[in-house]
Amino acid sequence: MSVPMLRSTAAVCTTLSALAATTILSGPSAAEPFSTTPCALHRTDAHHSEGVDTWNPDYTRPIGALDAVMIFLSFPDASPRTTPAELTADHFPATSHYFEQASYGRFTLRPHPLKHWLRMPRSSTAYAIKRDWSADDRAAYLRDAFAVADKEVDFSRYQVVYFVADPDAPGVDSDATKVVNLDTPVHVDGTDIRRVVTVFEKHPPDRLVLAHETGHMFDLPDLYHRPVDGKGDWDTYVGDWDLMGSQFGLSPDLFAWHKWKLGWLDPRQVVCVRGAGPTRLTLEPLEAGPGVPVQGTAGAPAFGLGHGVKLAIVRTGADSALGFEARGSAGSDRGTCRQGVLVYRIRGEAESGGGPVEVVDAHPRTGACWENSVYPPLADAPVALGESFTVPGEGVKVEVEGRTTSGAWTVRITPGVHDG
Structure with missing residues (x-):
């Protein structure tokens, strides 16, 4: 050599x-078609674009x-x-x-x-x-x-x-x-x-x-926010909720959107919610995979999940969408502070480090896990069992109605007037 x-x-x-x-x-020679769902944002020229309609052949x-x-x-x-x-x-x-x-x-x-x-x-x-x-x-x-x-x-x-x-x-x-x-x-x-x-x-x-x-x-962006002077909070965009935000997070599993982008979710595991009326669906915990135990409704470990719906999406614009996923306390998320349905905004045009994903806080007046969360104001961001939440500025409502015996979450999502 x-x-x-x-x-x-x-x-x-x-x-x-x-x-x-x-x-x-050493990537493929041309962009690979990845998803044809109406909720798939287009890949742009932004560094580490969150678009998922094609795979970037440079990676x-x-x-x-x-x-x-x-x-x-x-x-x-x-x-x-x-x-x-x-x-x-x-x-x-x-x-x-x-x-x-x-x-x-x-x-x-x-x-x-x-x-x-x-x-x-x-x-x-x-x-x-x-x-x-x-x-x-x-x-x-x-x-x-x-x-x-x-x-x-x-x-x-x-x-x-x-x-x-x-x-x-x-x-x-x-x-x-x-x-x-x-x-x-x-x-x-x-x-x-x-x-x-x-x-x-x-x-x-x-x-x-x-x-x-x-x-x-693998073309995943930085999800943290770097203060101009290097001082202040770095984790205001996603808090603990994704490895690309902080490797110290309590819940460092990758967002379902990223798993979809990387090819780790089957098309049937992603649901595009459209129309003005409500859609009821069952979301499996993000961390649940074949052989991975999650907490069932009786508190005991339950198995058998791993192939159901992991991500629901509401398109909110030509370059934006809302993601909905269930986060529990198993796998990489075993240190999770609060369980529930996490809501986040995705922007395909945003650069790495420029807020391509931002968690929406369902409890903006409170925080949690102040001792060990990287950003306590977002540690209790998920919509909990029995709660409903309307996303500010979007008119999209999510209601967490119940849990199945296997530990999945039943939710109802109403896009309202902002359906893409």
């Missing part, structure tokens, strides 16, 4: 906003098994105090387990970690690593990382690349972990690499951080 000769530092400049993240890929689709290589980078100015095996255990099998649960077994991420450190040619401080990294410094880091790694790694075997830096090196900033999107792909071992995850996490790392970064590789 030859050492890749990058044309210049410009070859690894990024188009990504400072916060976005995502990993390598690998997380269906079946994908192979990920973990490459461990040390520096001349530090001797690692951890081993590659210890750093691998920081992220796996937890990351694979997260995606296995979230996808209902439809996606498997297979890690292939190197067993030893590879020495970078320059000190860690020479790369000026930080969250809002300069393009030139980032390009130099990636150029050197590919050069040392290609001597031992056949990149053609992998769909995901993680460059993991020595967490104790003096120039490593744990806040700089992200996915780097390349304007010009790195061509190595006959493969065009368009994205890599640069991991600078401390040991042990932040919870589910690698799952969050890997989510960007």
Whole structure:
């Protein structure tokens, strides 16, 4: 394997906003038709658009098994105090387990970690690593990382690349972990690499951080709000309710809209609610999959769910919709603060980090779980059993009428005059 000769530092400049993240890929050659339902928003040119009518061919689709290589980078100015095996255990099998649960077994991420450190040619401080990294410094880091790694790694075997830096090196900033999107792909071992995850996490790392970064590789957007001055609440858009909002959330499962986008829901598991009159339907808990127990009406674990409706949608405009899904306390959501039917707005034109999804708070005057929620005002956002709620500005009403013996939720949705 030859050492890749990058044309210049410009070859690894990024188009990504400072916060976005995502990993390598080799996608299909043309956009794939994905959904023809009237409630499917069109995919736009927005970074990580929430449109679901086609799949973006620049991204690998997380269906079946994908192979990920973990490459461990040390520096001349530090001797690692951890081993590659210890750093691998920081992220796996937890990351694979997260995606296995979230996808209902439809996606498997297979890690292939190197067993030893590879020495970078320059000190860690020479790369000026930080969250809002300069393009030139980032390009130099990636150029050197590919050069040392290609001597031992056949990149053609992998769909995901993680460059993991020595967490104790003096120039490593744990806040700089992200996915780097390349304007010009790195061509190595006959493969065009368009994205890599640069991991600078401390040991042990932040919870589910690698799952969050890997989510960007599958075209999922950042759902948090970054304050202009970096101060204040970051979690005002979705709170605890999606991994792409916060990896620390009490309920970090992916929204049903995202599972639909990724291909983890069958068409029959998504209902488009249309017309002015009410529609009654049964929503399975989002986390329920084959063999995953959920709480039944008697309080005991119930099985057998996993193939019913997970998402109801009301179209509210040419580029907007409301999503309705049931969230319980099982699987990745076992720490859920409040159960019920969660309502959220989706905007296909919104950029990653610009509020493409926003949870609608059914209890705007209260909060919950102040000790451990990332944003308590939204911790009690779901519409609870026996409650009704009309979405402000939309005239769409949802009533949570009951629970089935298996733990599913019976709801009635009335679109009103804003049916798309």
